[in-house]
Amino acid sequence: MLGIQMPPSKFFMLFLFVIYLSISFQSSFTAAADPTYAYHVCSANFTGNSTYQTNRNLLLSSLPTNASRGNGYSSGFYNETTGQDPNKVYGLFLCRGDQTASSCQDCVTFATRDLVQRCPDGKQTIIWYDQCLLRYSNRSIFSTMDTVPYVSLLNTQNVTDRGRFNQILASLMSQVVNQAVNNSRKFATRTANFTALQTLYSLAQCTPDLSSSDCNVCLQAAIAELPNCCSGKTGAQVLIPSCIVRYEFYPFYNLSATSPPPPAPVLLPPPPPGSARGKSGISSSTIIAIVAPIAVTAVLFIVGLCYFIRKAKNKYNAVPEVNADNDITTLESLQFDFETIEVATNNFSTDNKLGEGGFGEVYKGVLPSGQEIAVKRLSRSSGQGGQEFKNEVVLVAKLQHRNLVRLLGFCLEGEEKILVYEFVPNKSLDYFLYAQSPKNNNNWIGQDATR
Known part of the structure; x- marks a missing residue:
């Protein structure tokens, strides 16, 4: 006896529908939780019931409603100010580039509440989650590369074959940084095969209000920290106010949102009326027998994958490095x-x-050894604390790039904050970037001395 017949095209559509249900199940399984907290930093407390606190609260209440806006940039990033000087508050949020408008809004909404609990009276505050970051300050933080404070988080497990792993990781991070810098959203992800069964996932992202050059410097500083904090670890991330980098052996971001969409399936035309359906027809019982095991297997696979990812996250041990105490040498x-x-x-x-700008003056000098130096004497009104100054010195000193003049050292005595660079006669930053001849014979130190 012949069963109910189903054309192959309908069988194919049924199979796609089962896959869709499986993906929907995965989304509902993973999207219910609150955003994953990473770290936060608070500084410069304000007085309770002050005008600044009122402005801060107004700012935090307005940010979540703009999660789908971009105020001149891509969606998932927004900045605004509230109030007037000297109580003006500058705030911004940045969602990970794979987040939807809805998930971004959820993360920012959660962050505005969580931040007040963790930093009830912080005047300068930043909080990081896996899905987003939120930040506010009493000074302008827009279109400005800030590299402190920073924190390194690492997975406690070690890789096998560390030498080969370091080579693959270095190449992968270089590629993902280059891709992010040249992307208008300042966001990129890349993968690399470590073994036949292990894939290494990476991510790099800057706030999109940064220039490409500032984004590159920030990301290079972040990846330069990886060998110091996280060498040979199966996962790590470096969180900086203006950028982040991360790698893991599991997909910690939404793969479907960061990869090109698959080509549309080719649907076969229905058979012409009256066409023969002999023994080659497929009965409904046969289809059920084929599709049911596939559907069950797909669902079990996805549940297992979700369990594996959560288990891997639980093994992730955060080790903060927000100051330079361990770099005292x-x-x-x-x-x-x-x-x-x-x-x-x-x-x-x-x-x-040599020059003068809003952050101080620059002088030429000669050390007792005869070495010529360029001395940047920071203005006493810069507002930067001694520990913040030390943190920045350590980070800048670690940067080695052919387009950056080398930092030789610093001086911190009383209210004096001084940076000492190597002196490069007749050279400016545009010379190093574009190989142009200097237009005059003035002496420069190789990077903008008036900043």
């Missing part, structure tokens, strides 16, 4: 005393002055 080797700087610059003589 590096700091001691970089520190100059103020008297040496005074002698080198002839007591900051106007004849030695």
Whole structure:
């Protein structure tokens, strides 16, 4: 006896429907939880019931409603200010590039509540989650590359064949950074095969208000930290206010949102009326016998994958590195005393002055060894604390790039904050970037001395 017949095209559509249900099941399984907290930093407390607190609360209440807007940039990033000086509050959020408008809004909404609990009176605050970051400050943080404070988080498990792993990871991170810098959203993901059964997933992202060059410097600083904090670990991330990098042996981002869409399936035309359906027809019982095991297998596979990912996340152990205390040896080797700087610059003589800007003045100097240096004397009104200054010195000193002049050291005595660079005569930053000849014979230190 013949069963109910079904054309192959309908069988194919039924199979796609089963896969769709499986994916929907996965989404509902993973989307219900709150965003995964990573770290937060609070500083410079304000007075309770102050105008600044009122402005802060107004800012936090308005940010979630703009999760799908981009105010000139891509969706998933938004910045705005509330109030007037001296109580103006600058705020922004950045969602991971694979997040939908809905999931971004959920993360930002959660962050505005969570941040007030963790930092009830912080004047400068930033909080990171896996899915987004939220930040506010009493100074402008827009279109500005901030590299401190930073934190490194690592997985406690070690890789096998560390030498080969480091080579693959270095190449992968270089590729994903280059891709992010040249993307208008300043976001990119890439994968690489470590073994036949292990895939390495990576991500790089900057706030999209940064220039490509600032984004590149920020990401290069982040990946330069990986060997120091996380060498040989199966997963790690470096969180900086203006950018983040991360790698794992599991897909920690939404693969479907970061990959090109698959080609549309080709649907076969229905058979013409009256066409023969002999023994080659497929009965409904046969279809059920084929599709049911596939559907069950697909669902079990997805449940197992979700379990594996959650288990891997549970093994992730955060080890913060938000200050330079463990780099004290590096700091001691970089520190100059103020008297040496005074002698080198002839007591900051106007004849030695190279330039002046909003953050201080730059002088040419000569050390007792005969080495010429460029001395940036930061303005006392810069508002940067001593520990923040040390953190930034350590981070900048780690950067090695042919387009960056080398930082030789610093001086921190009393209210004096001084940076000492190598002196490069007749060169400017655009010379290194574009190989152009200098237009005059003025002396520059190789990067914008007035910043």
